Amino acid sequence: MAGVLNSILSYVVGTPQSEPMREDQVINNAGGYVWEVSDINRLRRFMCLGSEGGTYYVGEKELGLENAQCIRRMIMNGEGEKVVNEIKTFSVEGRTAKQNPILFALAICARDKDLKTKQAAYKVLDDVCRIPTHLFAFLELCEKLSRGTGWGRAHRRAVQDWYKRKSGKQLALAVTKYRQRNGWTHRDVLRLAHIKATKKPTAAVLKYIIKGLKVAREDFAIDEEADMDTENEKEEKETAQVLEFLTAVEEAKEAHEEEKVVQLIEKHRLVREHVPTQFLSSKLIWQALLREMPMTAMIRNLGKMTSIELLSDELSDEVSMVCEQLQCEESLKKARIHPFNVLLALKTYQSGHGDKGKLNWQPNKLIMNALDDAFYASFKNVEPTDKRFMLALDVSGSMSCNIHGASNVSAYCASAAMSMVTVRTEKNSHTVAFSHTMVPLKINASMKLTEVINEMKRIPMGATNCSLPMIHALKNNIPIDVFIVYTDCETWCGNVQPVEALRQYREKMNIDAKLIVCGMTSTGFTIADPDDTGMLDIAGFDSAAPEVIRNFIMGFI
Structure with missing residues (x-):
């Protein structure tokens, strides 16, 4: 194996990865020289990948602090509104797997001293915090960031609007489905935000939160003899529906027979959170829940x-x-x-x-x-480019770490899954795995994800040399238009840097090949040269990644 590797490496010459090639390079966590990811790309990586669990070389706490500094740097450089727009886009388009990194970034913006950034953050609160769980988490993060300095006017008004902009029906479902999270309850929020509802359906829900169902029903009982115009009649009707729903929720709490709970689920569209614990092993209950x-x-x-x-x-x-x-x-x-x-x-x-x-x-x-x-x-807009691809999956030791805090999905498994999106889309694609050596990876478009991941598990792990895909293609005269390297960028092993290998491949094969680095962790490093327009750095588990890749390959970005 060593002889084969030396033969491959002889095809290219350059700077060892343990030494700097240019002054703008930095040393990564593994001791190799790479480039720092731009602040905007670092923000995107953080929102998509978070810092949960950290990586093989650095811990979760350090990564979280580094990404916080990245956000603050952008705000100090006058790009606070740009940060908020990115946060909103990634949240609304569902481009992230978890909401916590997004909420963390939004809380930093909301608690910053820059007025425009703060105003922009509170303006998108409804768009980002779509359910009470998100709101409670955001409030808790704000409390920690401000160290208990209290609720300012802008903070209070944004929270007030979060409750008041919802219809009575929407709010009733939200506050009964998510009663408390992160040590917060709706009663806590109402006390601090001083919310005064102007619409009766909303006011009825707020009264229910503070005083309970009995008082809410008494205070908002419909006066059948009162004269009402069309608008008032509509409001009274919605108030009655809200109280009927809240009554059903309370009845489900006290129910002793599963048939009664099933009836309430079917009539009022109750959800799992409304069902008492003792009924959550009932087949009939879950059958009723599943329908809606x-x-x-x-x-x-x-x-x-x-x-x-x-x-x-x-x-x-x-x-x-x-x-x-x-x-x-x-x-x-x-x-x-x-x-x-x-x-x-x-x-x-x-x-x-x-x-x-x-x-x-x-x-x-x-x-x-x-x-x-x-x-x-679940990926967005996956369309073929009809280009020639080499998909190179890093299977080095650092890729064995789990991502997103998931106990059963490692970075290398996630990269295998990501690569299959391209394999299924592009007819002309070669797939290889690498660590300090190249390993053939026999996967095809007809394989299921479980089969691909099982194939990956058979590959032994080692050190990281991200230049090997380009060297392998050059050695074997494989015409490639696009190299996609799925890695954590903790490359350090090898006598030539990845960008040098790519440039020599371009020159000797006379192909203007592009390199896309799909970062599978939220470190601040990339092997892509930021000054080379033929190289792109993206976050691995961005649901829009295939669309971004296609637009880059076709020259649209």
Whole structure:
């Protein structure tokens, strides 16, 4: 093997990766020389990948602080509104797997001294914090960042608007589905924000939060004899519907028979959070919930529903319903289902047990196949370019770390899944794996994600040499238009730097090849030269990554 490697390396000459090639290079966490990611790209990486669990070389705490400094640098450079726009775009378009990094970035902007940045942050609060869980997390982060200095006028007004802009029905569902998170309750928020509702349906919900259902019903009882115009009649009708829903929620709490809970679910569209714990092992209850269950909740509860045998029979209506939903691209897009969350659900469901507790199930093959289809469907605008690709997957030791805090999805597994999006889209693609040596990777468009990941597990890990894909293509005279390297950029092994290998490949093959570095962790490094317009650095698990890649290859960006 050493002889083959030396033969390959002889095709290129340059600067060892453990030494700087140019003055603008920096040393990475592994001791190799690379480039710093620009602040805007670092922000995007952080929002997509977070810093949960850190990487093989640096810890979570250090990465979090580094990314916070990146945001503050942009604000100091007058780019605070640009940061907020990025936060809103990534959140609204569902381009991130988890909301916490986005909320952290928004809280930094909201608590900054720059007035324009602060105003922009509070302006998008509704767009980013779509459910109470997000709002509570945002408020907690703001408290920590400001160290208990209190609620200013802008902060209070933004929170007031969050509650007041929702219809009575929307607010009633939100406050009963998410009663408390992160040590916060709605009563805490109302006390601090001093919210005064101008519309009766909203006021009825706020009264319910503070005083309970009985007082809310008494204070907002409909006067049948009062004269009402059309607008008042509409408001009174919605208030009555809100109180009826809240009554159903309270009745479900006190119910002793599952038939009663089923009736309330079917009539008032109650959700899992409204169901008392003692009924959450009932097949009838879950059958009723499934009919109107939101996509995210359905994916999260596939294991539970299989464990109680609701999804065990492959010929059942429930299995057909679940598979149809998972394979509906429009439904996935509407629910903002992120590809990483589908991958996580697939890996968890396939395992037959949860990460915590004693929940076990026998996986249903139809559902596993549907989850596989859902993974590809959850990416945005995947269209072929008809270019020649080499997909190079880093399988070095540092890629064994889990990403997004997921106990069963490593960076190398995630990169395998990402690469399959291109394999399924582009007819002319070569796939290889590398660490300190090249390893053939036999995957094809017909393979399921589980098969690809199992193939990856057979590959031994080693040190990192990100120049090997270009050297391999040059050595074997393989014509390539686009190299995509999936890596954490902790490259250090090798006698030539990746950019030098690419440039020598371009010169000797007479092909203006492009290099895309798909960063699988949120470190601040890239092997892509920022001064080379033929190189692009992107965050790995951005759901819009295939679209960005295509636009770059076709020369649109």
